[in-house]
Amino acid sequence: xxxxxxxxxxxxxxxxxxxxxxxxxxxxxxxxxxxxxxxxxxxxxxxxxxxxxxxxxxxxxxxxxxxxxxxxxxxxxxxxxxxxxxxxxxxxxxxxxxxxxxxxxxxxxxxxxxxxxxxxxxxxxxxxxxxxxxxxxxxxxxxxxxxxxxxxxxxxxxxxxxxxxxxxxxxxxxxxxxxxxxxxxxxxxxxxxxxxxxxxxxxxxxxxxxxxxxxxxxxxxxxxxxxxxxxxxxxxxxxxxxxxxxxxxxxxxxxxxxxxxxxxxxxxxxxxxxxxxxxxxxxxxxxxxxxxxxxxx
Amino acid sequence: xxxxxxxxxxxxxxxxxxxxxxxxxxxxxxxxxxxxxxxxxxxxxxxxxxxxxxxxxxxxxxxxxxxxxxxxxxxxxxxxxxxxxxxxxxxxxxxxxxxxxxxxxxxxxxxxxxxxxxxxxxxxxxxxxxxxxxxxxxxxxxxxxxxxxxxxxxxxxxxxxxxxxxxxxxxxxxxxxxxxxxxxxxxxxxxxxxxxxxxxxxxxxxxxxxxxxxxxxxxxxxxxxxxxxxxxxxxx
Numbered sequence: 037x038x039x040x041x042x043x044x045x046x047x048x049x050x051x052x053x054x055x056x057x058x059x060x061x062x063x064x065x066x067x068x069x070x071x072x073x074x075x076x077x078x079x080x081x082x083x084x085x086x087x088x089x090x091x092x093x094x095x096x097x098x099x100x101x102x103x104x105x106x107x108x109x110x111x112x113x114x115x116x117x118x119x120x121x122x123x124x125x126x127x128x129x130x131x132x133x134x135x136x137x138x139x140x141x142x143x144x145x146x147x148x149x150x151x152x153x154x155x156x157x158x159x160x161x162x163x164x165x166x167x168x169x170x171x172x173x174x175x176x177x178x179x180x181x182x183x184x185x186x187x188x189x190x191x192x193x194x195x196x197x198x199x200x201x202x203x204x205x206x207x208x209x210x211x212x213x214x215x216x217x218x219x220x221x222x223x224x225x226x227x228x229x230x231x232x233x234x235x236x237x238x239x240x241x242x243x244x245x246x247x248x249x250x251x252x253x254x255x256x257x258x259x260x261x262x263x264x265x266x267x268x269x270x271x272x273x274x275x276x277x278x279x280x281x282x283x284x285x286x287x288x289x290x291x292x293x294x295x296x297x298x299x300x301x302x303x304x305x306x307x308x309x310x311x312x313x314x315x316x317x318x319x320x321x322x323x324x325x326x327x328x329x330x331x332x333x
Numbered sequence: 334x335x336x337x338x339x340x341x342x343x344x345x346x347x348x349x350x351x352x353x354x355x356x357x358x359x360x361x362x363x364x365x366x367x368x369x370x371x372x373x374x375x376x377x378x379x380x381x382x383x384x385x386x387x388x389x390x391x392x393x394x395x396x397x398x399x400x401x402x403x404x405x406x407x408x409x410x411x412x413x414x415x416x417x418x419x420x421x422x423x424x425x426x427x428x429x430x431x432x433x434x435x436x437x438x439x440x441x442x443x444x445x446x447x448x449x450x451x452x453x454x455x456x457x458x459x460x461x462x463x464x465x466x467x468x469x470x471x472x473x474x475x476x477x478x479x480x481x482x483x484x485x486x487x488x489x490x491x492x493x494x495x496x497x498x499x500x501x502x503x504x505x506x507x508x509x510x511x512x513x514x515x516x517x518x519x520x521x522x523x524x525x526x527x528x529x530x531x532x533x534x535x536x537x538x539x540x541x542x543x544x545x546x547x548x549x550x551x552x553x554x555x556x557x558x559x560x561x562x563x564x565x566x567x568x569x
């Protein structure tokens with residue numbers, strides 16, 4: 037392999053890793069606050085892509101506005117999902133809310149098949165993202181450069197929000213001790229809604245950027261990325277935002293590099309995520325950046 | 334100020350509180366003493382809305398607060414420093430104090446109160462940037478009290494502030510309770526350490542298996558035979 041191909045693969049890995057990181061954050065934030073694996077998160081990601089698709093095609097919006105509308109709708113959908121499927125079960129045994137999450141995932145996928153049709157749709161080309169950029173002998177698709185930049189900006193904003201604002205302080209308090217947070221006059225329901233909203237917005241942004249890079253939509257497109265990003269969150273240490281980012285990039289790099297260096301293993305690319313998961317969990321059960329903490333059951 | 338009437342709480346099949354009535358007058362220290370499982374924490378938790386009573390009324394200055402959620406009860410100035418301290422161990426001392434003042438929007442006032450808290454507990458100032466989970470038990474209790482004060486409570490309820498602390502720290506905490514009260518905050522204190530609690534209390538209630546069996550001024554209860562036998566050990 038020559039150096040140009042190598043850098044091309046690095047660009048690919050960076051953008052795939054960014055997308056994984058964005059989605060993994062949603063898993064980790066919701067887990068941090070509710071100790072719930074939101075199995076429907078991958079489907080929220082799928083909805084983000086479809087919302088953008090219909091905004092651009094059926095509603096003929098300019099892509100910038102379409103994306104903002106789609107991201108907003110995805111955020112609202114996440115808030116609604118928590119209201120309908122999780123909040124009524126908050127005081128029930130953990131297994132009930134988990135089953136509800138699995139049910140929500142199947143429901144969204146199948147309603148998606150009915151509404152959007154099972155046949156894949158292709159996203160209309162947006163020249164800004166579809167240009168091939170030549171950097172010396174390396175040529176990459178412009179969207180592969182946009183993705184890491186947008187992700188970095190979002191991460192910076194998110195970390196500032198969580199560590200530097202009152203809302204973030206409330207989130208961290210709620211994720212540590214729900215009742216103690218209530219005693220601080222924190223509106224716990226609002227804080228949880230906010231967490232779902234933010235996680236879903238990130239999934240929406242991820243979904244849109246995903247279709248810019250791989251411009252084909254189908255109602256089950258959220259399943260595999262969702263699963264892998266859940267793995268990324270666990271690898272990084274679930275509940276930890278930096279961990280989710282690390283896990284996402286790790287997964288993205290390993291996946292791309294294995295395919296690039298060992299093309300004969302391409303058919304197994306999805307399996308590597310699981311192998312990595314098993315390896316990390318055996319060596320460090322709480323994840324790479326996770327702390328050993330007592331699990332609230 | 335706070336009036337509890339005929340309060341009953343059920344946990345599943347257990348009748349934890351069976352018609353408890355008492356009153357906390359403004360500016361006073363009132364204590365609720367009793368053995369483990371008597372229903373002391375349940376009483377405080379239902380006042381602040383963490384536990385839903387099955388019957389009875391709780392009124393603050395004549396207004397029922399039963400239907401309100403915890404958030405709104407706390408915003409009305411009824412604040413609980415809960416049993417087991419319940420500080421946020423992964424947040425810093427400073428962040429814990431900021432959470433105490435969560436409902437307030439007067440930045441300058443909060444800053445002034447933070448300085449006041451540090452004056453009251455100099456140890457906390459030394460540990461401002463430290464994760465609260467790394468503080469000693471006594472420091473964590475100081476933090477729990479300081480955090481509760483940050484909301485400027487009208488009525489401060491404390492659940493077993495002396496639990497698991499060295500005698501010297503217990504004395505300090507009780508001195509501070511008296512100071513806080515002298516500055517105008519009404520106190521409802523729940524304690525197993527009956528002697529220390531009754532000594533500083535204006536009025537005391539004895540809670541036994543969900544019922545109030547005795548009440549009277551703190552000094553009187555301290556001298557009462559039954560209280561002495563049950564809670565202070567015979568022959569003191």
